[in-house]
Amino acid sequence: MSIIQVEHVSKVYRVHEKPEGFRSAMKDLFQRRYIEKTAVDELNFSVEQGEIVGLLGENGAGKTTTLKMLTGILYPTAGKVTVAGYCPTERKKDFLKQISFVMGNKSDVNWDLPAVDTFRYQQLIYDVPEVEFSENVSYMAELLEVKHLLKTQLRRLSLGERMKMELINCFLYTPKVVFLDEPTLGLDLRSQIAIRTFLKKYRNDHKTTMMITSHYMDDIEETCDRVILLQKGQKTFDGDIAELKKPEMSFKEGILNLMGSGEKQK
Amino acid sequence: MKKYLYGFQLFFLNSLQYRFNTVINLFFGNMSLLVTMFFWVLIFNGDFGKSLNGFTLSGMITYFVISNILSKFTLQGSGFYYTSMVKNGSLGSVLLKPYRLEWTVYFQQISTSITGLIPQLLFVLCVLPFISGFLTWNVSVWNILSMVMFIVIASITSHLLWSIFGFMAFWMEEATAVMWSLAVLLNMAMGMYIPLDFFPKGWLSVLEKLPFSAWGYLPSKIYLGLLSVEKQLQLLWIHLSWIVILLLLHRFIWKAGLKRFSSVGG
Structure with a gap:
């Protein structure tokens, strides 16, 4: 049985339409206009245990909304x-x-404390035994090369280092399913590579199921087994990453092609 | 329970990270208490024999010293915590934690109260040699025990009620203006500006039965020996019932609010 099952899922937001100008803003205080915005429309897919699936799409395609529904937020x-x-x-x-x-x-x-304090808190929240905790922190800190930074106040770390701490915090209790929403956002190339390497190695070692959204195609190409493409809340492609890796075009060109044909279909 | 206590400890450590802020808070955070005392000395014309609505000048000053200290256990912060979390969408990440959020927030706020209480107690200790002549010393085991019971009840009811106010953010997005207005009204209803005995007689019999009276007025009156044991026990039952009522209301509104949560910001 699939570890993730999504059947005919839709999400509609009720959004307040803010008018332009002072007069309209005053009128808006008494009479508000709301519009319905469909973020996800009739979505169907399933994910198997140990699979890494990339959720792709332009801004506003419904990727994050989908992940938030999968996590129960x-x-x-x-x-x-x-x-x-x-x-x-x-x-x-x-x-x-x-x-x-x-x-x-x-x-x-926590920004004001060393990461290790937050990890301890996470250990208590998720009932992680002491031995497992020490092993996990040590394994991940070495893999992400941040062992020497565990006792530094988080706000003093660089963006990449903070993201690595974030990853340790999220993987600390060995979750079965991990959702990653743009995990390499704004990071330099070295940090991006380190995070990709970490995700691949972690999956191989723990058979963890992952769903990743990212605007960096390298993240998807190097880590994912499968890609789901969302366009305006609808699924327009769901297939193996190998299908998109063709000799005549790069992975990025393949995705852009798909996006173009998806638009035409819609 | 261990995870909630660790959360409490973490929050406490967090608030001690900024030494300068803590020191400034120690000296200037308590100025309002001195101003209030000065104000009442003027009203009583410095006459220690005079009595207003059952309060002598020393009784009145003691009332304000105690109610100011005890007001730290009015967990107003719970409401502001929820409004900001709902507004900026960060509630999403705490919803994923396998703990009781209401307990976690309660202990975090208690931690903040204790952090605020320490400078306040230090301040009172520093000025005690100068004001001890103005104070009423009425310490008995029963009074202290009864006060502690009311303080615990106050911390729970204030946490629940302020959380409920904070949940307004699910419907209103920006609820801070309403919260501040409520804070003023509730400060009045808990006897922070003036003891409830100064209100018309009919008002007092209603106000003392509302949850706010336990947040400052009742424990101060108990300390001063102005409340009979029979009356204390009668009010204790009423205030314990408020915990049950607020708990049910809290659960109902929380569930309804979550369905409206849009988890903005990525």
Whole structure:
């Protein structure tokens, strides 16, 4: 059975339409206009245990919304989501202990304290035994080359170093399913490569299922087994990465081609 | 429980990271207390024999010293914590933690209270030689025990009620203006500006039964020996019932709010 199952899932946001100009803004105080914006539309897919799936699409295509529904942060407007056998929005303790969500633009590690303090807190929250904790921190800190920085206040670290700490924090309790939303956002090339290497090695060692969104095609090409392309909330491609790697064109060109044909279909 | 206590410790450490801020807070965070004392000396014309609504000048000054200290256990911060988390979308990452969020926030806020309480107690100790003549010393085992019970109840009811106010952000996005307005009203209802005895008689019998009176007024009155044991026990049951009512309300509004959460920001 698939570890992630998404059936006919849609998400519609009710958005307040802000008018332009002073007069309209005053009128808006008494009479508001709302519009419905479909972020995800009738989405269907499944992911097998140990697979790394890349979720691709332009800004606003519905990638992050999809990940947030898979983790239970957002309630779908319609459809059914199952992750590791659980309905994510029920937020059962056993489910939460099996998943992790790395957000490239948000930090879960305390800025004012050394990362190791947050890791200790994470250890208690997820009931990680001491031996497993020490082994995991040491294994990941070595792999990401940040062992010497564990006791430095987080705000004093560079963006790349902070992201690496974020990864350690999210993988600390050996989750079964990991969702990564733009994990290399704004990082230099060296850090990007280190993170990709880490993700591949971690999957090979732990058979972890991962879903990654990224605008850096190298992240997808080097780490993923499969790609799902979203366009305006709809799935326009779902297939093996090998299908997109052709001798006559690069991976990036393949994706751009797909995006073009997807637009035409729509 | 260990994870909540560690969260408490982490929050405490966090607030001690900025030494200068802590020192400044020690000296200037308590100026309002001195101003209030000066204000009441003027009202009483410095006359220690005079009585206003059952309060002598020393009783009144003691009332304000105690209610100021105890107000630290009014966990107003819980509400502001939720509004900012909902508004900036960071609530998403804490929703994924396998813990009871309401407990975690409670312990974090208690930690903030204790961090605020230490400078306040130090300040009172520093000025004690100068103001001890103005204070009423009415220490008995029962009074202290009863005060502690009301303080614990106050911390729970204030946490629950302010959290409920914070949940307004699910519907309003920006709820801080409403929260600050409520803070002023609640400060009045908890007897922070003036003891509730100064309100018309009918008002007092209602106000003392509302959860706010336990946040400052009742424990101060108990210390001063102005509340009979029978009355204390009667009010204790009422305030314990408030915990149950607020807990149910908290759960109901939280569930409804989560369905509206849009987790903005990536």
